[in-house]
Amino acid sequence: WVAERPAHDGVAVIVGGGPSAGDHLENIRLLWQDGGVVFAGNAASGFLGQFDIPVDNQVVGDAKPESIALIDEWAGHRLIASQVNPATLDRAIEAGRTTLWHLMSEGVEDLFPPERVKRGGYSLILGSSTVGDFMERLAYVMGYRELHIFGFDSCHRDGKSHAYPQPMNDTM
Helix, strand or coil: CCCCCCCCCCEEEEECCCHHHHHHHHHHHHHHHCCCEEEEECCHHHHHHHCCCCCCEEEECCCCHHHHHHCCCCCCCEEEECCCCHHHHHHHHHHCCEEEEEECCCCHHHHCCHHHHHHCCCCEECCCCCHHHHHHHHHHHCCCCEEEEECCCCCCECCECCCCCCHHHCCC
């Protein structure tokens, strides 16, 4: 489970799927080459991989069953929300290093094993409904204080809502 870590001088490179993500691939690559740690939300992970930009942490938080298709087996690590569809979580675990995180919501700790609540050592992540919100907060909880953010435009450009095809969101 994701736990709070002390602040450090690491650099988080946070990449969402907005159309502008493709405009900043060289900036993202340079930050990674300089030691930045890449957090990519949902399918942005596979998108970066197409351009040979390694993803250190893929973040997935959507509960819909289609999210199983977003799991990137090439990401170094997956940060998966406990509210995802069970098949998505299973797929993430099969793909390799996976850490669970929990959305801060009323009563969520009532769903945890009592001994785990008593032991503590985990963080609840506050957010709204976008993986971008979650990525920023996860990076902060993990000790990052320098955040470089790309692809958070959440707009439509040339009729597209993402920098890559995202059929599961075409009707939104």
